[in-house]
Amino acid sequence: MPTPPPLQKTEIIQRIAMLFRQHGYEGASLALIAAATGLGRSSIYHYFPGGKDEMVEAVFEQTAGWVAENILAPLRAPGEPATRIEQMLRAVDALYDGGKLNCLLGVLALGNSHERFQQHLKQRFDGWINALTRLLMEAGIDKKLAAERAEDAVVRIQGALIVARGRATAAPFKRALHRVKEELLAPVG
Amino acid sequence: MPTPPPLQKTEIIQRIAMLFRQHGYEGASLALIAAATGLGRSSIYHYFPGGKDEMVEAVFEQTAGWVAENILAPLRAPGEPATRIEQMLRAVDALYDGGKLNCLLGVLALGNSHERFQQHLKQRFDGWINALTRLLMEAGIDKKLAAERAEDAVVRIQGALIVARGRATAAPFKRALHRVKEELLAPVG
DNA sequence: GTCTATAACGGGATAGAC
């Protein structure tokens, strides 16, 4: 029986992130984590002495890079606003696998441990909404309306993930992405 | 030390419901449940032999009545569509205490045990969305658009609860209720 | 028959010794 090659820490964190998203904070048991990473229960504590809290921190740090590059960077880059929004939405679609995967932010926000990660959550939500707001202002929408539309977009995406899961169909998520695209740059009425 | 009067079963279920909403399914530990109800561990299993699963069932049953009366009934009653929507939104505002309380459906949908309650979740989401859809069709909106707007309303409410929790402010929820009212009966474009 | 107390089992998270 050949020994599988040891995983890089980034790969370990990647797999743990999936477990948190699929099973929630308390649902991601050490048994699942051990199975998914090939590490022994105790070895896990060698990588993450702070336990599951530290794992969440690590996941936040690592995903921050992906989000910054694939979601926030297009919003800040030069180019047509509509094009940049479409780039963001493609990244969002990939991030949630077309509505089949949960959002870590949503899972943690509704979880019982949300206070522990409150500042991370606020930072991530605010960062996303603020980047969208700036893009809309750049497109000529006044500050207040831009901030509302930006928040609405994130609200819609988060809500669609829940409703998709509750109704057991990805359709609400797919449709939410279209509605977000339409609404963000809709003519000001 | 005066002994507190024994609780009615409906009151027990009410308090357990709060715990599930605030802490999630696995976060609502027996220790919390015992503290919140004043019952000992064994008494809890006397009332709910099936354990936490049966508690969730009981909560679903009990809240179904409140939801039917306060949220669904206005949608089905005679009267101006706009008025009936406002009645629903007032009930929603009360149900989530202005955005401070989680939705049990959302918590369970994102939890790791969502498969166990999948049929309950689907029933509740579909029931809500269908009642809204029928109201909109009654107001002259065609079936497809009505179904989309109805789903959008629920998506917005669920998403707003998450974003409100993530940003640590109830504002997104309050604003979502206004947007829902505007959008449901907006002129067809 | 209705409720409660006690103990115990299996599993999960974690700390410390090796």
Added chain:
DNA sequence: GTCTATCCCGTTATAGAC
């Protein structure tokens, strides 16, 4: 990195009290 010990949790079984 691993092994072991400890503590908490959900659950069950048994038995006792009103």
